[in-house]
Amino acid sequence: MNAPLRRVGVVVMILFGLLFANLNWIQAYKADEYRNSDYNGRVQVAEYDRKRGNIEVGGTAYAISKDTGGKLRFLRTYPAGEEYAHVLGYQPVNGGATGIERTENQFLAGTSDQLIGDRVKDMFTGNKTGGGNVLLTLSKRAQDTAYKELQNNEVGATRGAAIAIDPRTGAVQALVSMPSFDPNPLVSHDTDAASKAFNKLEQDKDRPLANRALAETLPPGSTFKVIMSAAALESGYTKQTRIPAGASWTPPTSGQPIRNAEDSICPQDEVSLIQALTESCNTGFAQLGVKLGADKVKEKAREFGFEQDDLTVGQLGEGGLPVAASRTGEMTAPGGATDPAALAQSSIGQRDVRMTPLQGALIAASVANGGSQMRPYLVKQLLAPDRTTSYYTAKPRELRQPVSGQVAADLRDMMVSVVENGTGKSARIRGYTIGGKTGTAQSGPGTPDHGWFIGFALDKNGTPISAVCVELEQAGSGGSHEAARIAGRIMQAAITDAGGR
């Protein structure tokens, strides 16, 4: 019986040899693949093992990491809840991050190349340095005001957005999208609860996760007339040039007459350009558009930033929150020739014209800043974990020059006239020169109109301090009036925060 016993011994050795070979396959050959697999929770555990940096606004941290001591050690917490949600975004355990949490992830997590020195130091000291801190351009006061005023708007709108930028630099002062959401449940370490919270938000018909200030477009209505005015001024018109108006005007190829919002607006045959903007004269701008031609209108809109589909708001280098392209849309009839009816409607910001609130603010900012449009940004500075070294400081740069200084000055006067004498009176701030343009856009058959306001604030030296765009989706009657009022409050807050320059 000894011979088979010896052979059984060999068989056992072969079996163990197979185990050994297989373990080599898994733990040596496939080790890297398995270690970094998407299904491997250790990747995350390692990520959560290091304290993520803060995201701060005006010296206050609005995204912080708390030590829970759990398996995933640090819990991301957003003390301000809904107010900063669309800027900060959130960093969930499972699934993709959004906002600054996503765009500045490497620096916050401490894995950025810039922080390589800290990692090397960690190797020697054995300490675990956290990630770097991101300082945002936002103004606490402006953000508070924008959030509260949108929430408590007097026309009962449930959706909307507000964005304010510094016209001289492009620094974003406030960015709110309504309705907002509380990011805290989404980053819960209880992933089931987190995905439940996420699904609830995603199924909400008001789409609270959408960033309406940057990534959603709506018909801009009469705010588009600022671009029309710019096109006219560049084509030889002056503020005082009289343009054809009237109570009603029917474009040559269409039976649909274009009317003014009220009978009292520009019923006379001709009004001055500045008067047309101040009163928001639809018949005047519709005829102006047809006269200038579709190419001229589209070109001017493009020069203000329409059609750009790769703009991001974050750092001034690469990356940032994506911005949807604003569009002027089709204005041609079947066959390729310009359709005057389409052009006429597009000229008053209807038909297929679509604009983001950011684009609205950029138009106002360009006008206020003498024709120079600064690139918008959110990240002011990247600070090392120990807060002593700065790895990045934003250096404002011009994005484009939509109009000349002279045209900008004329537009500024015209927009100031809107707030002082026309439809934008509710945006007025004592001691400051406020300019702007209201907009009321039809949202569709049977639904309430969208209310818009784009505007800017100049101090007594004529220095621009803030440019803002407020949009109230399907706000109905009085929407643009309320939007102008909210815009005024936001700009006032920005002025106060900037030290009342």
Place this chain on the structure above:
Amino acid sequence: MTVAAVPAASPASTGEQSGVRLARSRRNAELSLLLLAIVLVAAYSATVEANVLDTVTSDFWIPAATLGLVFVGLHLVIRWLAPFADPALLPAVALLNGIGVGFLRRYDLAQAAPEEREHLAVFAGTGGRQLAWTLGAVVLAAGLLAIMRDHRSLSRYAYTLGLAGIVLVMIPAVLPARFSEINNAKLWIRIGGFSIQPGEFAKLALLAFFAYYLVRKREVLSLASRRLLGIDFPRGRDLGPVLVVWLISLLVLVFEKDLGTSLLYFGMFVVTLYIATERVSWLLIGLILFFGGAYLAYLLGSTVGGPFANFYLRAEIWLDPFGDPYNKGYQLVQGLLTLGSGGLFGAGPGGGQPTLLPEVQTDFIFAGIGEEIGLFGLSALLVVYLLIVERGLRAALAVRDSFGKLLAGGLAFTLGLQVFVIVGGISKLIPLTGQTTPFLSAGGSSLMANWLLIGVLLRVSDGARRPVTGGGPVPRPSGGPPEQLHGAPTEVIRP
């Protein structure tokens, strides 16, 4: 010639060289190896605490020392009752058992809230329970050595053991699922909060029966044959017993939903049959029957479903675990990722993330340990297992009666096969089945049954190494060697 632990061999045996060689008991070697194993376990515990708690508490050594006391106790019992037993078995098993307890305590630490970790009671949780089970299992093994002074006395109860074995195998299959099913495998008897795995004990009882049966039948089974393609095949009517066991193991596969247990029983039987008859044909028949049966079950599972569906599902997961990584394949995928994350050297004891791996305290403990000690550590553990198996086979080679040979050979092989089935299962070498990892997995049944197995191996090896002549320093406990097995003629091979 030095004789280590026992008084010098009597003058009567000096003429017989082999007798003198066997007379060395090597108990002191066993003690030193055992102490080394305990030091290793203590070092493991200290490293775990350093990694998990960032400090080594003042009572890190208590579990290792407690285990040490228990094992040294067994060592003393061996000195007294089985002085010639193989000296490598106890230290090797003690090391595995100690690492198991250490890892389970490490798992408790990971499960505990961070602020409670440092004050986690030494005898609490799975680790503490495993420590208690170890004490019970070692007492059981010592009791076995005390009662069974000669392994041949076991043959007296062969039929009783065989019947008990079949009953133990069948109980979970017959019981309603809620009393017997855990993780989709019906291997348990669950009463209240308590569950035992009767199959663990059944394999010992069945093997004792197989050994006895085959010793009686080996003449017939090995001699009557027909020659085909140069291989001697048994006659049709002699195939009866092997077919019965094959059917039982297939029933186990179908009703207990467990390929591993089925493979274990069948492999155990076929190998003892082969050892008894020295016929390769039995191995071939066994392999063909088993793989044919498994493949048939797979085909039936994919078409008919029903009782075969579970096996089909397991095979599908095995073929492509990453096809459904969050549901069906979750366990296996996480097991592979855990092993892979360990890499060559591992994260260090206490440095891994065992809580990410389901069933890490039982089926997947080898993967959980592997994350922390890496390929090198796992290879060492495999070598320790291999050592135990080969020492068991060595005892089988040296023992002088056929029953002892079959018993020790079968048990040693079964232990090796069980390690192969579970470690191969979690590392995707074969389809995953719910076997325990001997001496490592949390659970009393497995620990007790495997310590009993070691008790039998110790007893057989003692019988094998004991000087043959009656003039040895220790008298035969049973008073004179029984030359005959119960009711059957058997040869006693003189060295």
